[in-house]
Structures are given as structure tokens and as C-alpha cells.
Amino acid sequence: MSTNLRILLLNGPNLNMLGKREPQIYGAATLPQIVDGLIAHAKELNATLTHLQSNAEHELINAIQQSLGQQDFIIINPGAYTHTSVAIRDALLAVAIPFIEVHLSNVHAREEFRRHSYLSDIAKGVICGLGAKGYHYALESAVSSLSTIPSN
Numbered sequence: 001m002s003t004n005l006r007i008l009l010l011n012g013p014n015l016n017m018l019g020k021r022e023p024q025i026y027g028a029a030t031l032p033q034i035v036d037g038l039i040a041h042a043k044e045l046n047a048t049l050t051h052l053q054s055n056a057e058h059e060l061i062n063a064i065q066q067s068l069g070q071q072d073f074i075i076i077n078p079g080a081y082t083h084t085s086v087a088i089r090d091a092l093l094a095v096a097i098p099f100i101e102v103h104l105s106n107v108h109a110r111e112e113f114r115r116h117s118y119l120s121d122i123a124k125g126v127i128c129g130l131g132a133k134g135y136h137y138a139l140e141s142a143v144s145s146l147s148t149i150p151s152n
């Protein structure tokens with residue numbers, strides 16, 4: 001397996017409130033607990049995981065832009081920006097880094113407005129409704145897809 005795959009994990013608005021925020025929907029784990037588990041998992045898979053959570057759309061966009069040439073894959077839970085942000089879609093299209101969209105909750109089993117995503121049709125894949133495990137499945141999928149790309 002190749003080494004040093006670089007994966008950027010982005011979490012959007014209100015995901016810093018995990019653990020306190022509607023735990024019946026989003027679970028009891030805090031974001032630091034989830035991220036620590038993912039960093040450890042990434043290490044086992046010979047990947048480096050960098051994380052940013054932001055409540056500000058422009059910070060997420062800046063992080064996506066700065067990923068060009070620096071990151072091999074993006075795992076993103078855009079939070080509510082999923083349903084509103086043409087700008088995050090455009091940033092992901094601009095850098096053309098493959099990404100997986102993750103949601104803790106099953107957005108299709110909730111309010112109607114959560115069913116539309118500005119990102120899903122350009123994502124490599126979408127995982128929703130599986131709680132924090134969804135991030136781990138995304139990580140495994142990212143590493144396995146990157147590891148099958150032949151290197152020179």
C-alpha cells in the first residue's frame with residue numbers, strides 16, 4: 001500500500017456542538033472524540049488526516065482552495081451548507097480533489113429541505129445516517145481508492 005496519503009477532513013457549522021447538539025439525532029460523541037478516532041484510524045491506514053471545523057463558509061472555502069497540491073482527498077460534512085452553498089460546490093469543482101460527503105444523520109428521513117445537497121452529484125460518494133462510523137467508512141474508502149491509483 002502507498003504511504004503518506006493526505007486526507008483533509010472538513011466539518012461545517014454547528015458540528016463543534018456535537019455531544020450537546022440534538023444527541024438523539026447526532027449522537028453523544030463530541031467532535032474532538034470523533035476526530036481523535038479518525039486520526040488514529042488514518043495512521044493505521046498509512047494516511048495523514050488534517051482536520052478543520054468552521055462555522056464560517058469562507059473558511060471552509062479557503063481550506064478547500066489551499067488543498068490544491070497539498071491534499072489527496074477530502075472528506076466533508078458541510079452541515080447546513082450542504083443545502084445552501086453553491087460557493088462550496090464551486091470550490092470543490094475548482095480544486096478537483098475527489099471527496100466524500102458525510103452526514104451523521106439520515107438527511108433523507110428528516111425535513112424536506114435536507115434532501116437537497118449542492119454537493120452530492122459531484123461527490124465520489126455520499127454516506128449518511130450511520131453516525132460517526134460514516135466518517136470511518138469514508139476514510140477507508142478514500143484510502144482504498146487512492147491506493148489503487150498507480151504511481152510512477
Ligand SMILES: O=C1C[C@@](O)(C(=O)O)C[C@@H](O)[C@@H]1O
Binds near residue numbers: 013082104105107
Ligand atoms: O448540521 C447538519 C448536520 C448534518 O450534516 C449531519 O451530519 O447529519 C445534516 C445537516 O442537514 C445539518 O444541517
